[in-house]
Amino acid sequence: MMRSLRRRIGSRGMRILCSAIGITIVVCYLFPVYWMFASSVKTSAEIFANPPSIIPSHPTLAAFRQVFESENVVRYMRNSLAIAIPVTVVTLLLGASGSYALSRLRTRLIGVALVLALILQIFPDALLATPMFIMFRHVGLLNTFTGVVLATSAKSLAFALVILRPMYRQVPAEIEEASRVDGCGTWQTFWRIVLPIMRVPLIVVGVLSFVQAYGQFVYPLTLLSKQELQPATVGIYSFIGAEYADWDRVMAFASIFAIPVLILFLLLQRKIVAGLTAGALK
Amino acid sequence: MRAGRAAVGKIGRRRPVLLYAFLAASMLYLLVFIGLPIVYNLVMSVQEVELGNISDLVRPFVGLENYREAWEDPSFRTVLLNSALFVGANVVAQVGIGLALALFFAQRFPGAHVLRGLLLASWVLPALVVGALWKWIFATDYGVANYVLTRLHLISGAIHWLSDPTVSLTAVTIANIWFGTPFAMILVAAGLTSIPEEQYEAASLDGAGPLARLLHITLPSLWPTLVAVACLVTIYTMRAFDLIFAMTQGGPLDSSNVLPLLSYQLSFQRFHFGVGAAVGSFSFIIVLAVAVLYVRTLRRESEG
Numbered sequence: 001m002m003r004s005l006r007r008r009i010g011s012r013g014m015r016i017l018c019s020a021i022g023i024t025i026v027v028c029y030l031f032p033v034y035w036m037f038a039s040s041v042k043t044s045a046e047i048f049a050n051p052p053s054i055i056p057s058h059p060t061l062a063a064f065r066q067v068f069e070s071e072n073v074v075r076y077m078r079n080s081l082a083i084a085i086p087v088t089v090v091t092l093l094l095g096a097s098g099s100y101a102l103s104r105l106r107t108r109l110i111g112v113a114l115v116l117a118l119i120l121q122i123f124p125d126a127l128l129a130t131p132m133f134i135m136f137r138h139v140g141l142l143n144t145f146t147g148v149v150l151a152t153s154a155k156s157l158a159f160a161l162v163i164l165r166p167m168y169r170q171v172p173a174e175i176e177e178a179s180r181v182d183g184c185g186t187w188q189t190f191w192r193i194v195l196p197i198m199r200v201p202l203i204v205v206g207v208l209s210f211v212q213a214y215g216q217f218v219y220p221l222t223l224l225s226k227q228e229l230q231p232a233t234v235g236i237y238s239f240i241g242a243e244y245a246d247w248d249r250v251m252a253f254a255s256i257f258a259i260p261v262l263i264l265f266l267l268l269q270r271k272i273v274a275g276l277t278a279g280a281l282k
Numbered sequence: 283m284r285a286g287r288a289a290v291g292k293i294g295r296r297r298p299v300l301l302y303a304f305l306a307a308s309m310l311y312l313l314v315f316i317g318l319p320i321v322y323n324l325v326m327s328v329q330e331v332e333l334g335n336i337s338d339l340v341r342p343f344v345g346l347e348n349y350r351e352a353w354e355d356p357s358f359r360t361v362l363l364n365s366a367l368f369v370g371a372n373v374v375a376q377v378g379i380g381l382a383l384a385l386f387f388a389q390r391f392p393g394a395h396v397l398r399g400l401l402l403a404s405w406v407l408p409a410l411v412v413g414a415l416w417k418w419i420f421a422t423d424y425g426v427a428n429y430v431l432t433r434l435h436l437i438s439g440a441i442h443w444l445s446d447p448t449v450s451l452t453a454v455t456i457a458n459i460w461f462g463t464p465f466a467m468i469l470v471a472a473g474l475t476s477i478p479e480e481q482y483e484a485a486s487l488d489g490a491g492p493l494a495r496l497l498h499i500t501l502p503s504l505w506p507t508l509v510a511v512a513c514l515v516t517i518y519t520m521r522a523f524d525l526i527f528a529m530t531q532g533g534p535l536d537s538s539n540v541l542p543l544l545s546y547q548l549s550f551q552r553f554h555f556g557v558g559a560a561v562g563s564f565s566f567i568i569v570l571a572v573a574v575l576y577v578r579t580l581r582r583e584s585e586g
Contacts, residue, residue: 119577157311276550
């Protein structure tokens, strides 16, 4: 189909015109992202200039220096990582083994389990926050990273199960048969043969759960009331909650927070796209 | 495929104990940390839960009192209508623009794939960052939105995007459409690639032009994908919290408030945990209905 759709554009001129339109679309669409970075390098005088300057006239890193010095950015970022890294580990441990079972077992249970994972995946965090808050209060998990990690991992695990299962199905059964003939048990086959083949999809799922946990806002907001435990999302929020905000500093903080995610995305873009489409529509 | 399945079956039958343990671990985790909260939420929605008895395990049963209270809360109807408008506008715009972009980037021209992939950059940003960014873009005096619109002569005076109750819902809707559309586009693009090429060739031989091919081949073949994408967008948009919370906190006067945000406010700002749980349970039912539709669409698609 792609080929036939493509064949319809004949002349070279048309193709160049399409490229030009495509570039224009992308530039306009991503203007807000540019605006975040452009605002972050403006001086505090230029940020409130009217009309606003589209290109910063005197780029400066002053706003970055200020947020690093006075806004505990390092602590906020450290807390974000202290949540995101364990979530990634839990998701990969349970997700890699659980979706392998989902792809290999053949019982009626599988259908039930799959629908369960799909349905549980969609419930909004903000609605789960109320029961989660009271349950975690009973068991003393409020104001602990453990509580936030447990809550956040549930969401990314459901997502990982849905996305990884079709990928395990693509691992040829002959390879596992051969490993069995060589005398490997289920565990050894899984650990030594199947997991290495699944390396790339597992990296993609790991990155996606990391990004999701890194950007998680509702659970830290409701489950962590101690400021010294709060991650960068809550930090940025407390920064803009007031009516008046120093936007050059807010955008500097937002840029610092967003840059790792954008880099991961640029590095793994193709694989992320392939993984997402496989999970959502199959 | 059949050979593969047979082999899979054999592996499964031979030593499934470990695999059942794998399955049980994941399912148990999901049941404890999502299933249990959902059930507990239902229980709380028929109890009186206030700050005073929040630590008690046994609380007074009040029947549907919380639901009645939620229904009679003047906020609730506004918020219900807002949610419907917010979700409706997002579904139409995200699927519509996503489809247009997917069709455009499916053409063969230099850089088509790279450019399409770059659009996803908006979707990978944390929702809270997107909310903060758009709050700045929509700032009344120094925001770039008012500047650009004035320069284009589309508006004459500055719009109070976030503090005027008549436009705040529009502002958060625009931001959320920007945030979600690239994902819808990628899903539609995946659906496009599964339409068999022969259909286009046959149509070309019959003399069908580009518009006829779009109307008679692309759109009918793509219909199940579009329904599935519309369900997914509905589910994701029903979930929107961070973005609105960062931009307006649902205000002014609930003008941009939606169900998950109201549930949060009832619980954590007004401390009516029971009423918050009732609003939550009410929303769960809506989400569940859409989810069932989604699963059914996927099933039909994979069978057909």
